[in-house]
Amino acid sequence: MKQAKTIERRSRLFMDDFLHSYRVLYPDAGPERIQRLMDILSQVDQKRSPSLKNLDADREWKADWFQQPDQVGMMLYVDLFASNLQGVIEHIDYFQELGITYLHLMPLLKPRNGPNDGGYAVADYRAVNERLGTMEQLRDLAALLHEKGMLLVIDYVMNHTAREHQWAQAALSGDKHFQDFYLLFDDRALPDAYERTLPEVFPDFAPGNFTWQPEIQKWAWTTFYDFQWDLNYRNPDVFEAMLEEMLFLANVGVDILRLDAVPFLWKNLGTNCQNQQEAIHILAAYRALVRMVAPGLLFKSEAIVAPEDIIRYLGSGGLEGKVCEIGYNATLMNHLWQALAAENTHLLRTTLSRLPAIPKEATWINYIRCHDDIGWGISDENAAAVGQSGRGTRNYCSDFYSGVLPHSYAEGYIFQRDRQTGEARTSGTAAALTGLQKALVEADPQKIDLAIKRLEVLNGVIFFMRGIPLIFSGDEIGQLNDYAYLLDPLKAGDNRWVHRPPMNWAKAARIHEAGTPEARIFSLHQRYIAVRRQSPALHSRSVDRIILPDSDALFVCERNYQGHKMLLVANLSRTPQRMSISLLPPEWQNGVYVDALRQQSMSFINDHLSIGPYGVYWLKPA
Ligand code: OTU
Numbered sequence: 363m364k365q366a367k368t369i370e371r372r373s374r375l376f377m378d379d380f381l382h383s384y385r386v387l388y389p390d391a392g393p394e395r396i397q398r399l400m401d402i403l404s405q406v407d408q409k410r411s412p413s414l415k416n417l418d419a420d421r422e423w424k425a426d427w428f429q430q431p432d433q434v435g436m437m438l439y440v441d442l443f444a445s446n447l448q449g450v451i452e453h454i455d456y457f458q459e460l461g462i463t464y465l466h467l468m469p470l471l472k473p474r475n476g477p478n479d480g481g482y483a484v485a486d487y488r489a490v491n492e493r494l495g496t497m498e499q500l501r502d503l504a505a506l507l508h509e510k511g512m513l514l515v516i517d518y519v520m521n522h523t524a525r526e527h528q529w530a531q532a533a534l535s536g537d538k539h540f541q542d543f544y545l546l547f548d549d550r551a552l553p554d555a556y557e558r559t560l561p562e563v564f565p566d567f568a569p570g571n572f573t574w575q576p577e578i579q580k581w582a583w584t585t586f587y588d589f590q591w592d593l594n595y596r597n598p599d600v601f602e603a604m605l606e607e608m609l610f611l612a613n614v615g616v617d618i619l620r621l622d623a624v625p626f627l628w629k630n631l632g633t634n635c636q637n638q639q640e641a642i643h644i645l646a647a648y649r650a651l652v653r654m655v656a657p658g659l660l661f662k663s664e665a666i667v668a669p670e671d672i673i674r675y676l677g678s679g680g681l682e683g684k685v686c687e688i689g690y691n692a693t694l695m696n697h698l699w700q701a702l703a704a705e706n707t708h709l710l711r712t713t714l715s716r717l718p719a720i721p722k723e724a725t726w727i728n729y730i731r732c733h734d735d736i737g738w739g740i741s742d743e744n745a746a747a748v749g750q751s752g753r754g755t756r757n758y759c760s761d762f763y764s765g766v767l768p769h770s771y772a773e774g775y776i777f778q779r780d781r782q783t784g785e786a787r788t789s790g791t792a793a794a795l796t797g798l799q800k801a802l803v804e805a806d807p808q809k810i811d812l813a814i815k816r817l818e819v820l821n822g823v824i825f826f827m828r829g830i831p832l833i834f835s836g837d838e839i840g841q842l843n844d845y846a847y848l849l850d851p852l853k854a855g856d857n858r859w860v861h862r863p864p865m866n867w868a869k870a871a872r873i874h875e876a877g878t879p880e881a882r883i884f885s886l887h888q889r890y891i892a893v894r895r896q897s898p899a900l901h902s903r904s905v906d907r908i909i910l911p912d913s914d915a916l917f918v919c920e921r922n923y924q925g926h927k928m929l930l931v932a933n934l935s936r937t938p939q940r941m942s943i944s945l946l947p948p949e950w951q952n953g954v955y956v957d958a959l960r961q962q963s964m965s966f967i968n969d970h971l972s973i974g975p976y977g978v979y980w981l982k983p984a
Contacts, residue, residue, distance in 0.1 A: 369407045372654040373400070379684050380650035383643040388598045395598060399605065403655045406609040410656065414615060417508065418658040428513075428618075428660060428687065428830070429725050429902030432895045435464035435515070437732060438835035439480070440494045442864040447495035447503055454510065456870075460838060460884070461891035464830060465507060466515035466620065468733060470494050474524035474589060477852045480733065480862070482517070482622060483524035483590050487607035497614065504615025513617040515662070520604055521623040522590040525582075529603070530591050534577050543600050544591045545583035545629070547572070552631075553581050559634055565781050567855045585626050595627050595644055605651060612656040618688065620662045621645065624675060637671045645675065646685050662688040662727065666734070668741055669693040669717055676724040683723035691726035691829055693717065696739050698730065698823060698934075699795070700755065702816060703762040703770075705935035707917040709755065713744045715908050725902040726829030730820045731795075731837055735777040735787040735858055736763070753785065760786040763795050771797030771813070773843060775857045791861040792817060793840040798879065802842070810879060812936060814840075815976035818886050819932050822959075822978030823917060825890035826930045828902055833887065836863055839870050840883040893958050893980065899928035909946065913939045916973065920947065928958065929981040933973040943969045955981040 384391065410418075421427050436457065444450050450467070457465065469481025472489040481491065490497050504514045523530055532540035547553050553572040560571050563586055572581040573588040583592040593600050611619065628640035645661065652659055663675035663686040672693060677685035693713060701710040720726070738759045742752030761767050763774040764786075774790030793799055796816035801809035817840070825831045847859030872880035894900055904923035911918045915935035921928050929950060933939045943951055943966045953966045958980040964971070973979070 369404065369654060372657065373403070376650040376653045380647055380654075383647040383650070383681075386643045387595070387601070387640055387647065391598050395602075399602065399651065402602070402606055402609070403651060406613060406655050410613050411615075413505070413508070414613065414656070414658065418656060421658040425723065426901070426903060431897055431900035432461075433463050433513075433830045434461055434825075434891050434894065435466055435727065435830055435832035436460070436462045436835055436838075437466035437468060437515075437832060438865070439468045439733070439862060440470055442862060443835055444865065446493070447490070447499045451503060451506065454506070457512070458510070460833075460888055461895070462833070463511065464513045464515060464618070464832070466618075466832070469517045469519065470500070471516075471519075474526040477587070477589070478524065479587050479590065479856075480858075482519050483522075483526075483587065484519050485524045485526040486528070487518075488610055501614050504617075508615070514615060515618040515620055516611065516616050517622050518608060518611065518619040519622045520593070520608075521626045522584075522586065522592045525589045525591055527591075534575065536578060539599075541578070541580075542597050543594055543603070545594050546575070546578070546580040547583075548580055550581065553583075555631060556629065556635065559632055561634055561636075562781070564778055566778050569781075583629070586623070592626065592629075595640075601644070601647070605648065608648065608652070609656065612652065612659045617658065618660045618662050620664055621686065622664050624663050625665045625667050625671070637665070637667055637674065642674055642681065642685055646677070646681050649685060660688060661686040662690070664690055666690060666692040666737055666739065668739055669713060669744070670741075673718060673720055676720045678718055678720065682721040687724050688727055688830070689720075689724065690732075691728050691827075692737070692739055694726070694824070694827060695729055696736055696759075698820060699736060699763065700738070700740060700759050701917065701934045702796075702820065703759055703772075705937070706914045707934050708748045708914050709740065709744065709750065710917060710934075711908055711910070712747050713740070716744065716747070720828075722903050726827070727832045728824045728827050728829040729832040729834065730824055731792045731834045731861065732832070733834065733858065733862055735789050737787045738785065753783070756785050760788050763788045763790060771800055771809070773797075773799045775860060777857055789857045789860050791841055791843055791863070792820070792834070792837045793883075794843045794861070796820070798840055799842045802879070812975065814879060814882050814886075817883060819934060819976040819978045821886065821890055822980070823930065823932050825894055826900065826921070826928070826980060827919065828900075828904060828906055828921070830902075831890070831894075834861075836865055838884050838887045839866075839873060839880045841866060841869070889959060897926070897928055897958060897980070897982075899923050899926040899982075907947075912942045912945055915939050916941055918946075920950075927983060929955075930979070931971065931973060931981065932978045933976055936975045938975060939973045939977075940970045941973065943971070949983070950981075952983075954984040956984050958982050 472486040474485045529543045573584040625636040628638040629635040665675045697710040701707045738756035745752040763772045764776045773794040774788045777787040777789045779786040798813035843860045844863030847853040853859045872878045873884040899921045901923040904921040909918040917932045919930045955964045
C-alpha cells in the first residue's frame with residue numbers, strides 16, 4: 363500500500379516534466395500510450411527490491427548525495443582488469459586502497475560475436491557477456507558495492523543496437539514492426555540528402571553513415587561501425603522498448619547509467635544530426651519516468667561535443683535539473699591537454715570563464731583520459747578570443763600529441779583524420795602523452811621526473827575542479843601504450859586499443875616500492891583523493907571563480923562552498939613561475955596559507971608566490 367502511494371506521489375511530481383518533453387517528441391501519442399508507460403513503471407516498481415527502494419528513499423532526501431567531495435571514480439574493462447566479474451570482486455581492496463567509490467565497468471552486456479567496438483554493439487541488454495559473468499553476478503556485485511559504500515556504473519548504449527540484436531534480426535527477416543525500430547531506406551534518396559550535412563565519426567574504418575543490407579534491400583543508418591544500427595526514436599515504440607531495457611538494468615542495482623552517444627539520438631534533415639533539441643527531450647522524458655520509479659538511478663551523458671552543447675545535456679537553457687545529473691567534462695579535459703602542450707593557460711581560462719554555469723543539481727565527470735580518443739573540441743570563437751585560429755590550435759594539439767612536432771615528448775597516435783577538414787583526434791595513454799613512455803625508454807631520470815610532474819599537475823586540476831574525478835584504470839600506476847592490439851584482428855584497425863592495456867598486476871605491485879614511478883604516481887592519486895575527502899570547499903555545489911594571474915602559464919581557481927574556501931594554483935609549464943598576491947581576491951591577500959596537499963604552511967615572499975615547474979598547490983586560508 364505504502365509503495366503504491368510512493369510511486370503515485372512521485373508520478374504526480376514528475377508528470378508535467380515528462381509530458382512537457384514527451385509531447386514535443388510524440389505530439390500524436392494518445393492517452394493509451396501514456397497509460398502503457400505508467401503500467402511499465404508499476405511493473406518495475408513491483409519488482410524493485412526493498413534494499414534498492416531504501417537507497418531510492420535516502421537519495422531522494424539527500425539530493426546532493428553524489429556531489430560530495432569523497433566521490434572518486436575509476437573506469438575499467440572487466441576482462442582487461444581481472445578477467446571477469448569475479449576477478450573485479452577480488453580486487454575491491456585495491457579500489458579501497460586508492461579511495462575509489464564509483465566503479466564504472468565498461469560495456470559488459472552481451473555483445474555481438476566478432477568485432478563489437480569494445481562492447482558498444484549490444485546484442486542483448488538483459489544478459490551479461492558470458493565471458494565476463496552472469497546477470498546474477500552483476501546483481502551481487504551491485505549489492506556488495508553498496509555494502510561498501512560504492513556505486514556501480516555501467517554503459518547504456520542507447521543510440522544503436524548490434525545488427526545481431528533480436529529487433530534487428532526481426533527487421534532483417536522482413537518484420538515491418540521491427541523495421542520501424544531502425545532507420546531503414548529503400549534507396550539512396552534520403553541517405554544522400556542527409557549525407558550532405560552529416561559528418562563521419564569513424565571515417566577510416568566505417569566511412570559514410572549508411573550501410574546496405576542485401577537481405578532486405580535497404581540502407582540502414584549506421585553512424586558508427588556498420589554493425590551498429592541506429593535506433594529510430596521517432597517511433598514511440600522504440601522509446602517504450604528502450605525504457606523497459608533501461609529499467610531492467612535499474613532493478614539489477616546499477617546506480618548510474620552512462621548514456622552512450624546521446625548527441626546522435628535524433629536526426630533532422632539538413633542538420634549534422636547531433637545535439638538536436640529532441641535528443642535532449644528524450645533524455646528529459648526518460649529522466650522524469652526514472653524519477654517516478656527509481657529515483658536513486660542517475661544519468662551520465664556521454665556527449666563529447668562543443669562546450670556550449672555539452673552543458674545542454676545537464677539541462678541548461680530551460681530544463682535545469684531535468685536532464686542528466688552528470689556529464690563528461692570534455693571541455694576541461696581537452697583544453698587542459700592543450701594548455702599543457704602550449705605551456706599556456708589562456709585558452710583554457712577563457713573557455714571555462716565563458717561557459718555558463720551548470721545547474722546546481724548537476725555535476726561533471728572530470729577526467730584526463732578515458733577509453734576513447736581525445737577529440738580537440740576547441741571552438742573557433744574561443745580560439746579567436748585569445749587571438750588564435752581554431753583549426754590551427756586543434757591541429758597543433760593533434761600534431762603535438764602524436765609526436766609529429768620535433769619538440770614533443772608525447773607518444774600518441776592520430777585517430778580518424780576527418781576527410782574534409784584534415785583535422786584529427788588523438789589516441790595514447792596518459793603516461794605516453796605526458797612523456798613518461800619516452801623518458802622510460804631513454805631511462806632519463808630528469809625526464810621521468812618531469813613526466814610524473816605533468817601527471818601531477820593535470821590530476822591536480824582534475825581532482826580540484828567541480829565534479830567527480832574519474833581515473834582510467836591503469837593511469838594510477840602510469841600504464842604505457844600497449845601494441846598487442848595490432849596482433850588481434852578484432853582490434854587491429856582501431857588504435858584506441860593502444861591506450862586500453864590489460865592491467866599489469868606485476869607493475870601494480872611496485873606501488874609499494876618507494877621511489878618507483880608506479881609508487882610515485884599511485885601515491886599522488888591517493889593523496890588527491892584523501893585531501894578531497896577532507897575538503898568541504900570541493901563539494902559540487904560550490905561557487906567557483908577562475909582568477910586571472912599575472913603569468914599565462916598559471917591556472918588559478920577559487921572554490922567556495924558555504925564559506926569553505928580553497929584556491930588552486932597550477933603551473934602548466936616547465937618554467938618556474940611567480941604569482942603576485944595583489945591579483946587574488948581580497949580575502950586571500952593576508953599572505954598566510956596552508957597547502958592542503960602537503961599539510962604545510964606557505965607564505966608569499968615579497969608579495970609573490972613561487973611555483974616550480976608543473977607545480978600545484980591547493981591552498982586554504984591558515
Ligand atoms: C562512444 O563514443 C563510445 O565512447 C565509443 O567507445 C564507441 O565507439 C561509440 O560511442 C559508439 O558506441 O565518437 O570516438 O559525442 O564522441 O559517442 C568516440 C559522443 C565517439 C561521441 C561518442 C563516441
